[in-house]
Each structure stands twice: as C-alpha cells, then as structure tokens.
Amino acid sequence: TAHSHHKVKDTITCISCHMPETEFARMTRSDHSMRPPMPAATIEFGSPNACNSCHDDKDAQWADEQVTKWHGNYQDKTLGYARLIHQGRTGNFKHADRMFTMINNPEADFIFRSSMIRILMNYPGEEKEKFLLKVMGDESPLVRASAAEALQYIITKNSKAALLKAARDSYRVVRMRASFGLALFPEEMFSPEELKIVEYNYKEYEEFLMTRPDSWSAHYNLGNFYHGRGLYRQAITSYDKASELDKEVISPLVNASLAYSILGDDARAESKLMKAIELEPGNPAANLNYGLLLGQLQRFDEAKFYLKNALDNDTTLAVAAYNLAVIASRSSPPDALKYGSLAYEIDPENPKYGYTYAFYLNQYGQTRNAISTMKEVLVQHPDYIDGYLFLGDMYEKNNNVKSAIDLYEKAATVESIPEQYRRNVQIRANMLKRQAH
Numbered sequence: 290t291a292h293s294h295h296k297v298k299d300t301i302t303c304i305s306c307h308m309p310e311t312e313f314a315r316m317t318r319s320d321h322s323m324r325p326p327m328p329a330a331t332i333e334f335g336s337p338n339a340c341n342s343c344h345d346d347k348d349a350q351w352a353d354e355q356v357t358k359w360h361g362n363y364q365d366k367t368l369g370y371a372r373l374i375h376q377g378r379t380g381n382f383k384h385a386d387r388m389f390t391m392i393n394n395p396e397a398d399f400i401f402r403s404s405m406i407r408i409l410m411n412y413p414g415e416e417k418e419k420f421l422l423k424v425m426g427d428e429s430p431l432v433r434a435s436a437a438e439a440l441q442y443i444i445t446k447n448s449k450a451a452l453l454k455a456a457r458d459s460y461r462v463v464r465m466r467a468s469f470g471l472a473l474f475p476e477e478m479f480s481p482e483e484l485k486i487v488e489y490n491y492k493e494y495e496e497f498l499m500t501r502p503d504s505w506s507a508h509y510n511l512g513n514f515y516h517g518r519g520l521y522r523q524a525i526t527s528y529d530k531a532s533e534l535d536k537e538v539i540s541p542l543v544n545a546s547l548a549y550s551i552l553g554d555d556a557r558a559e560s561k562l563m564k565a566i567e568l569e570p571g572n573p574a575a576n577l578n579y580g581l582l583l584g585q586l587q588r589f590d591e592a593k594f595y596l597k598n599a600l601d602n603d604t605t606l607a608v609a610a611y612n613l614a615v616i617a618s619r620s621s622p623p624d625a626l627k628y629g630s631l632a633y634e635i636d637p638e639n640p641k642y643g644y645t646y647a648f649y650l651n652q653y654g655q656t657r658n659a660i661s662t663m664k665e666v667l668v669q670h671p672d673y674i675d676g677y678l679f680l681g682d683m684y685e686k687n688n689n690v691k692s693a694i695d696l697y698e699k700a701a702t703v704e705s706i707p708e709q710y711r712r713n714v715q716i717r718a719n720m721l722k723r724q725a726h
Contacts, residue, residue, distance in 0.1 A: 294359050309339040328352035329364045330371055370401050377408035380605055380636070385412055389420040392432075399429040406435040410442070413638040418443050425451045430460035437463060441470030449474055453483055456490045461497065468494040472517040491518075505535035512544060521548040539565045543574050550582060558582055566595075573603035581612060589616050607636035614645060622653045633662070640670040644679060651683060659683060672705040677714060690725055694718045 295301040306326050308319040326339040331349035340352035356364075373388055382388070388409060392402050406424065409417055421443070424436045437455045440448045448470075455467035468490040479487055494514060498507045512527030528545035531538065546561035559582060565575035580596035583589075593616050600609040610632035617624035629646035636642055643666035651659035663680040667673060677700040684693035697718035701711045 294355075305343070306339045309337070309342050311337050324367060325360070325363060326352070326356055327364055327367060328356060329368055333368065334371060334375060370398075374401075374404060374408065377405065377411070380411065382412050382414075382638075385409075385414065385417075388412075389417070392424055393420060395427065399432050402427075402429075403431045403435040406432065406439050410439045418445065418448060422447055422451050425455060430458070430463050433458065434460070434462045434466045437466035437470055441466075441473055444474055444478075446478075449478060453486055456486055461493075464490060465494055465497055469514060469517065472514055503534065505531040505538055505541070508534065509538075509541045509544070512541065512548075516544065516548055521552050524548045537568060539569050539572050539575055542568075543572075543578055546578060546582070550585075555582065555586060571598065571602045573599045573606060576602065577606060577609050580609065584612055584616060589619065592616060605635060607632045607639065607642060610635060611642055611645060614649065618649060618652075622649070625649045626653065637665075637669065640666050640673045640676060643669075644673075644676060647679065656683060656687060672703050674700065674706050674710045674714075681714070681717070685721070690721055694721050694725075697721075 290296055293301050293306065304319065307323055308321065309326075310317050311320050327336070328338040328340050328349040330336045331338045331341065332353060338349060338352060340356065341347060341349055344352065353364075370391075373384060373391065376382070376384060377388060388405055391397055392406050392409065394402070402424075406421070409421075418440075421436050421439050425433055425440070427433055427436070433455060437452060440452060452467045452470045452474075455463050456471060458464050458467070468487075471487050471490065476484070491514075495511065498511045498514070501507045508527045508531040512524045512531065515521070515524035515527060525545050525548050528541040528548070531541035532545070542561045542565040546558040546565075549555075549558035549561065559579070562575055562579040562582065565572060566579060569575065576595045576599035580592045580594075580599060583592035583595060593613060596609045596613050596616075600606050600613070603609075610628045614625050614628035614632060617628055626646075626649055629642075629649045632642040633646040643662055647659040647662040647666070650656070650662060660680065660683055663676055663683070667676045667680065670676065677696060681693045681696050684690070684696065697714040700706060701715040701718065703711070
C-alpha cells in the first residue's frame with residue numbers, strides 16, 4: 290500500500306503497474322519493459338499507460354500528477370530516451386550529436402542503444418561511420434549486432450574490415466548481421482583470404498535461416514540475402530516460397546517485383562505489385578514501387594495515382610513527392626512546384642530534391658527563389674558540384690558575373706570535390722574574369 294498507493298483489497302499486484310496488458314503486433318500481451326507507469330509518455334506521444342488502463346474515467350494529466358506527487362520525477366530519464374527515439378523514427382535528426390553520444394555510452398541501457406543504432410541507419414550524414422565503427426567493439430553482443438546491421442550500406446574499406454572482424458565474433462547474432470552486410474560488398478573488394486571468411490559465413494547464414502523452413506520470414510530474409518548478392522533468380526525463388534507459406538504478407542511480393550524489375554521483366558514485376566496492392570490497397574511500399582514502375586513504363590497518369598496513394602499513406606516518402614513533381618512538370622507547373630517543394634521539405638538532406646525544386650522555380654520564372662533555394666542546398670552540401678554549376682549558370686544568365694566568379698572560385702577550393710571538377714570551375718571563373726575586362 291505504501292508503495293502503490295492502492296489498498297490491498299483493490300487487488301493491485303506488481304504486474305498491474307509494471308506489466309500492464311497492451312496491444313502490440315495484433316496481440317494483447319503484457320508489457321515486458323518492466324518500467325513503472327509512464328503517463329507523461331501518454332501526454333507527449335500518445336502511448337498507453339498502466340494508470341489509465343484501469344482508471345479509464347480519468348485522463349493522463351490526472352495520472353501524471355498522481356504518480357509525480359507520490360514518486361517524484363522518475364519519468365524524466367525515460368522520456369529523454371523516448372524523445373530521441375521518436376525524433377529518429379520521424380526522420381528528425383537535429384539532435385544527431387546526442388544520438389551518437391548515447392550509442393557510445395556504455396552506461397546507457399543496451400536495448401535502447403541497439404534501437405537507436407538501427408534508427409541511425411536512416412541518418413544521411415557521413416560522420417555516422419566513425420561512431421558505428423567505434424561501437425563495433427562494445428561489450429554487448431546486441432549492440433555489436435545492431436552496429437553490424439547499420440554498417441551494411443556503408444561500403445568502405447574500414448566498414449569492410451569491421452564486418453570481417455564481426456564475422457568471426459563468438460556470438461552468432463553478430464556473425465549473422467555481419468554476413469548480411471558483407472553480402473552487399475562487391476566481391477572484388479575481398480582478398481582471397483577474406484573471401485574464404487565471407488563464403489564460410491554465407492553458408493552459416495543460409496543454414497541459420499533454414500533452421501525454420503516452415504517460416505515465411507526465413508525464406509523472405511534468405512531472398513533479401515540473395516538479392517544483396519545480386520543473385521536475383523534465387524532471390525525470387527525464396528520470395529515466392531515466403532508468399533506460398535503466408536499468402537497475406539506484402540513484403541515478399543514487393544521485393545520480388547524489385548528483383549524482376551532489375552532482370553528487365555516488367556510484366557512479372559507489375560503482376561507482383563498488383564497482387565500486393567490487392568491484398569493491402571494502402572500499403573505505401575507497394576504503391577510507391579508500382580508508381581515508380583509505371584513511370585518507368587511512361588504510363589504517367591497511372592503512375593501519378595499510385596504515387597499519390599503512397600504519399601497519402603506515408604507522408605515521409607520524399608521519393609514519391611519527387612517523382613510526382615517530375616511527372617507534373619510535363620503538364621502542370623503548379624503541381625511540379627508543389628511536389629518539388631514537398632520533397633525538399635521532407636528530406637532537405639538529399640541535395641537532389643533541393644536542386645530539382647530550384648530547377649522548377651527557375652524554369653517557371655521564380656529565379657530569385659531558385660537562387661535562394663540553391664544557396665540553402667550548398668550550405669548543407671558544400672561539395673555538391675551540380676549545385677555550384679546550376680547556381681553559377683543562373684548568376685551568369687542574370688548578368689551577375691561577379692557572383693558567378695566568386696561561386697566558382699569557392700567551389701575550386703573545396704577539397705572533397707573531385708579535382709577535375711575543381712579545375713573546370715576555376716577555368717570557367719578565369720574565362721568570366723577575362724570577359725569582364
């Protein structure tokens with residue numbers, strides 16, 4: 290009674306507050322986080338809390354006031370973690386420095402750190418590699434496994450070396466994540482000795498997945514593994530087996546369509562996506578990929594329908610907005626600007642979206658706004674050579690030769706831009722100087 294502030298006759302037990310039943314993955318199950326009640330999380334994120342599962346006539350604000358009065362500010366630490374998780378899941382990386390600090394903090398909860406590492410897979414900045422390489426030496430196998438998974442799309446010599454080391458880890462979960470990552474590396478990057486390690490791990494990974502041959506997800510993951518290695522026919526066979534074992538799942542159909550598209554079999558790719566959309570009409574991945582395929586086939590009106598459907602069901606799909614802008618540019622300048630702006634707004638870290646939006650602004654007579662947008666892009670991406678060339682061209686065409694010269698000379702000093710491009714923009718700057726005199 291002293292701890293729970295409920296009388297014994299209320300039949301309150303430990304699990305009432307610390308393991309309340311919640312809806313998760315289409316099941317009602319006990320919450321195994323073992324945390325105390327978190328009504329403050331309900332207020333901020335809309336997640337359920339133990340107090341209001343019983344006191345459904347009260348709101349979360351009332352519950353928060355009660356538990357804070359009884360036990361103080363015990364929720365603050367968890368809320369701090371939750372805010373970072375929420376930001377990462379919604380693509381907001383303004384506190385990326387704090388996220389990287391957390392994943393390298395051995396005193397933080399290892400489950401939280403593993404979750405944050407997986408979320409940071411979507412962070413576009415190049416600096417994440419050095420943080421992931423550091424955490425690959427963590428004492429927690431779960432953290433090492435998550436770091437190996439996050440390194441899989443960073444194809445560098447350093448990440449290859451880290452994954453090869455992880456491929457010899459004493460924990461299978463680490464070895465398996467490393468195997469999947471190594472499958473994405475070009476074979477020519479490995480020495481003969483390294484290739485022996487890789488091939489041994491490939492075999493172990495396949496055997497690991499096939500310990501559950503009646504599971505659709507095992508065949509789906511095997512398909513992804515083959516896909517990453519460029520073995521598209523084998524990937525399709527595995528995806529088809531996954532679909533055979535569970536006819537309601539969407540992901541094997543979508544990935545099979547991607548494999549068929551790479552093989553140039555657009556008819557089968559379309560058939561898989563139509564089946565996926567039939568099963569789940571609002572599925573963002575199915576609609577996005579079908580829209581992209583139809584655009585590739587120049588069936589633009591149909592493509593627009595499915596791309597809009599994808600964006601309506603997942604408002605973070607910048608690629609859908611970008612392709613809608615490209616399609617709209619053929620006949621509807623206002624829509625091209627609308628979707629171009631939206632793509633850039635959703636994902637300002639991708640310079641292509643800012644460039645495309647600026648291109649349409651300039652094309653439709655809004656050159657001042659185009660110049661302003663291109664300047665923003667170059668602040669974010671100071672080595673984006675296409676941005677310098679486009680902005681310089683706009684300056685030249687608007688007789689602002691001095692700004693063009695200054696811009697080209699600045700680009701010529703950016704060491705991360707390839708030397709040939711730096712030389713070319715310096716030549717252009719020198720030519721403009723001669724013309725000006």
